[in-house]
Amino acid sequence: xxxxxxxxxxxxxxxxxxxxxxxxxxxxxxxxxxxxxxxxxxxxxxxxxxxxxxxxxxxxxxxxxxxxxxxxxxxxxxxxxxxxxxxxxxxxxxxxxxxxxxxxxxxxxxxxxxxxxxxxxxxxxxxxxxxxx
DNA sequence: GCCAACGTTGGC
DNA sequence: GCCAACGTTGGC
Numbered sequence: 671x672x673x674x675x676x677x678x679x680x681x682x683x684x685x686x687x688x689x690x691x692x693x694x695x696x697x698x699x700x701x702x703x704x705x706x707x708x709x710x711x712x713x714x715x716x717x718x719x720x721x722x723x724x725x726x727x728x729x730x731x732x733x734x735x736x737x738x739x740x741x742x743x744x745x746x747x748x749x750x751x752x753x754x755x756x757x758x759x760x761x762x763x764x765x766x767x768x769x770x771x772x773x774x775x776x777x778x779x780x781x782x783x784x785x786x787x788x789x790x791x792x793x794x795x796x797x798x799x800x801x802x803x
Numbered sequence: 804g805c806c807a808a809c810g811t812t813g814g815c
Numbered sequence: 816g817c818c819a820a821c822g823t824t825g826g827c
Contacts, residue, residue, distance in 0.1 A: 677825090701810075722825060766826080785809055785824050805827085812821080 673796040674711060675718040675780060675789045676732070676754070685719045685729045685759070693735055693755035696788075697743045704788035708752050709738045717754055718791060718799060720780070727763040728799055732756060760803035774798050 676696065678684065688694055699705055715734040721727055736753035769775045775798060779789040791799075 679825090703810095726826075783809085784826070787824085807824105807826090809824085810822090812819100814819090815817090 672710070672712065672715045673718070673791040673793055674707065674715060674734075675720055675728070675778075675791050677720045677722045677787045679723045680721045680725050681723065684721065688719070688732060688754070689730075689756045689759065691756075693753055695736075695751050695753050697741050697751045699741070699751065699788060700744075700747075700749065701787060703786055705750060707788045707790055708750055710790075711737060711752050713737055716757065716796065718796065725763075726767075727765040728760065728769075728803070729763045730757070730759045731800075760800075762803050764799050764802045768802060769799070772798065772802070 683694070696708070699708060711734045713734055713736070717732040717734060718728045719730045719732050721729050732754040734752055735755045738750040738752050741749040741751040766780065769778060770781055775781065775795055778791065778795055779786055783789075
């Protein structure tokens with residue numbers, strides 16, 4: 671089982687909306703690294719849901735429920751999306767500042783490559799974030 | 804609202 | 816194949 675982190679602008683699609691929708695398709699990824707990460711996702715993998723922009727914090731956990739398939743919103747190119755389902759809301763969101771302040775998390779791509787929207791996360795990092803929440 | 808970092812595009 | 820120019824993302 672693998673762990674991931676996906677970012678979304680709360681204005682575009684927030685974790686609250688996912689909670690309401692129960693599940694959603696993650697369309698619109700137009701970055702090769704992010705796409706390649708989605709291709710590696712397996713059913714049952716867990717995803718940290720991160721709010722970028724004004725929020726800047728991990729707010730909840732989602733689960734991969736459908737592996738990569740064609741992104742029907744893409745007019746051209748070789749793009750895929752996955753489906754994720756609501757899993758749980760963190761009692762206390764873990765902010766970017768908290769992540770940066772934690773030495774165990776200093777290698778996370780959230781810190782080293784802030785622009786990547788779909789990132790791989792180590793189990794130890796995933797567990798650490800949940801512990802902080 | 805600004806700007807740094809990164810990715811992509813296109814001219815050579 | 817290199818690299819300058821441009822666009823986008825996302826933190827501040």
